[in-house]
Amino acid sequence: MNDTKIRKKYKNPPNLTDYEKTYRTFDWKTYDFGIPKFPGGKMNAAYWAIDYNAGNQRKNKVALYWQDETGLKIKYTFLELSLLSNRFANYLKSLGVERSDRVFFFLPRVPELYYGFLGTLKIGAIAGTMFSAFGPQALLDRLSNSKAKILITNNDLLPRVNEIRKKLVHLEKIVLVEDLALELAKQVDTFKIAQMDPDEPAFMLYTSGTTGKPKGVIHSHKAIYVEHLTAKWVLDIHDEDVYWCTADPGWVTGIAYEILGSWSNGASSLIYSGRFDPATWYQLIQDYKVNVWYTAPTAIRMLAASDKKLVGKYDLSSLRHLASVGEPLNPEAVFWGIKAIGLPFHDNWWQTETGGILIANYPCLDIKPGSMGKPIPGVVADIVNDKGEVLKEKQIGNLAIKPGWPSMMKTIWLRPHKYQKYFVTNKGKKWYLSGDLAYKDKDGYFWFVGRADDVIKTSGERVGPFEVESSLLECQEVAETGVIGKPDPLRGEIIKAFVVLKPGFKGSDKLIQMLQQHVKTHLAGHAYPREIEFIERLPKTRSGKIVRRYLKAKELGLPLGDTSTLEEY
Ligand code: ATP
Ligand code: MG
Numbered sequence: 001m002n003d004t005k006i007r008k009k010y011k012n013p014p015n016l017t018d019y020e021k022t023y024r025t026f027d028w029k030t031y032d033f034g035i036p037k038f039p040g041g042k043m044n045a046a047y048w049a050i051d052y053n054a055g056n057q058r059k060n061k062v063a064l065y066w067q068d069e070t071g072l073k074i075k076y077t078f079l080e081l082s083l084l085s086n087r088f089a090n091y092l093k094s095l096g097v098e099r100s101d102r103v104f105f106f107l108p109r110v111p112e113l114y115y116g117f118l119g120t121l122k123i124g125a126i127a128g129t130m131f132s133a134f135g136p137q138a139l140l141d142r143l144s145n146s147k148a149k150i151l152i153t154n155n156d157l158l159p160r161v162n163e164i165r166k167k168l169v170h171l172e173k174i175v176l177v178e179d180l181a182l183e184l185a186k187q188v189d190t191f192k193i194a195q196m197d198p199d200e201p202a203f204m205l206y207t208s209g210t211t212g213k214p215k216g217v218i219h220s221h222k223a224i225y226v227e228h229l230t231a232k233w234v235l236d237i238h239d240e241d242v243y244w245c246t247a248d249p250g251w252v253t254g255i256a257y258e259i260l261g262s263w264s265n266g267a268s269s270l271i272y273s274g275r276f277d278p279a280t281w282y283q284l285i286q287d288y289k290v291n292v293w294y295t296a297p298t299a300i301r302m303l304a305a306s307d308k309k310l311v312g313k314y315d316l317s318s319l320r321h322l323a324s325v326g327e328p329l330n331p332e333a334v335f336w337g338i339k340a341i342g343l344p345f346h347d348n349w350w351q352t353e354t355g356g357i358l359i360a361n362y363p364c365l366d367i368k369p370g371s372m373g374k375p376i377p378g379v380v381a382d383i384v385n386d387k388g389e390v391l392k393e394k395q396i397g398n399l400a401i402k403p404g405w406p407s408m409m410k411t412i413w414l415r416p417h418k419y420q421k422y423f424v425t426n427k428g429k430k431w432y433l434s435g436d437l438a439y440k441d442k443d444g445y446f447w448f449v450g451r452a453d454d455v456i457k458t459s460g461e462r463v464g465p466f467e468v469e470s471s472l473l474e475c476q477e478v479a480e481t482g483v484i485g486k487p488d489p490l491r492g493e494i495i496k497a498f499v500v501l502k503p504g505f506k507g508s509d510k511l512i513q514m515l516q517q518h519v520k521t522h523l524a525g526h527a528y529p530r531e532i533e534f535i536e537r538l539p540k541t542r543s544g545k546i547v548r549r550y551l552k553a554k555e556l557g558l559p560l561g562d563t564s565t566l567e568e569y
Pocket of ligand 1: 207208209210211212213214215251252324325326327328329347348349350351352353372434435436448451545
């Protein structure tokens, strides 16, 4: 899909104008990020994100437009965030926090979370975040595994912490944000930022738990190299832009592209602490004249399934660039963007472990709807089999990355064996295996097939749930769907689809046949769902990902596994 017409809307050209040339010539070692290093090659990601901008012409520029569900609005400039994070760093010091201690945040998207995170990095301590909807068990897992020393939370969430407080033997202090203003007022607003080795840990984050027990992924300060560059080239953030990332810092997107990479590019970021609601979201884009919008497929699907007339009631003409991450982006969602907003969503792929976007669609390249795009300059991606042998075009295999990109996880906290399992070496060539299956086409675009665990083997063919789901989504009745393989004596597995219908539609045998027929004719005869079940809601992680392992376990009457990150279902 060629979006030259759309690109006419750009006042300035995209930050990345020639992908192929940049990919051929780019080198992490020689690229000039434009941000000065400390003596001896030391750095600090919080300096890149905030202090550097607080000391240049962006000083009084708004870094954070904050709004909550009641409509309360607060603005912070780069200078203000710099000073607040200094005070926070001094406060942590006064509590005895030292380099590499873990400081955890269990908060909704309040401003304190953002400058608190930065203040923690300024000390050289390791910041950890936990999504505010977590229950006691999820908290216990993370706080005890990480041996967190300090926890920052609020009065609303405290009861959940109190339930497990006795078991947290390493936790020295719980700080309530309600007391924070008073504490910070006692501190000075200057702080000598810790000069870190680029490889020293900066933050840790537990994965989404889509496939099993969440892993504590450790990232170092130099992860910001990738986050900075991709916020610039993939999200295409320009200095005059208002940027809105809808992710929560409880997940990696909210850290990499709401705190580090986005602010290091000087973005004026909107942060909305309220829940998803189509009308409110459109209103926010209109009110703040959002230019760049980074969101997730689940939100896009829900917007597409909501009242069709709604989107037309708002002025969304400020938008220039849309991007999506977290799950495969169905082609239908790309088309909806064009139809409803006049712009396509640019899909990009990455994981908690990769620390930043690695495969992407760019404003300067044509989009192939349904494809994740091409690797970012400085990253080598390929498709390999389980032994690490590179496969040919169109062959399905493991999506693999050549190790050594700057935001590659340092380790899995306290689970070194788990960490080692991500890698395979073949004839001296080492690969990081993502756990996702994909293939590459002749133009070098990558296509997601499914998580290795979710791929269905039916009558000797491998079928990815994503393509079946995308095909079903082409039917006007379907709002969302999750597809699994169900053991079958004859075929190995048969395909079963769980379908959520759009409001106003009812499930029937006739509709089942229509949906089956659609997949048969538009995708492939063997890939149609032999079973379809209509359900009210799909099981999802709290970050909005469809959890197919849960559908499968329920279907087969098997144990549900780790459910700590799942929405109530
Ligand atoms: P866990 O590892 O605990 O099971 P998770 O893999 O969902 O959870 P994250 O690191 O948050 O945890 O998510 C990364 C995964 O999300 C990827 O491995 C991939 O399966 C999926 N994903 C992310 N972006 C895309 C995309 N653009 N297209 C397809 N899949 C994507
Ligand atoms: Mg994963």
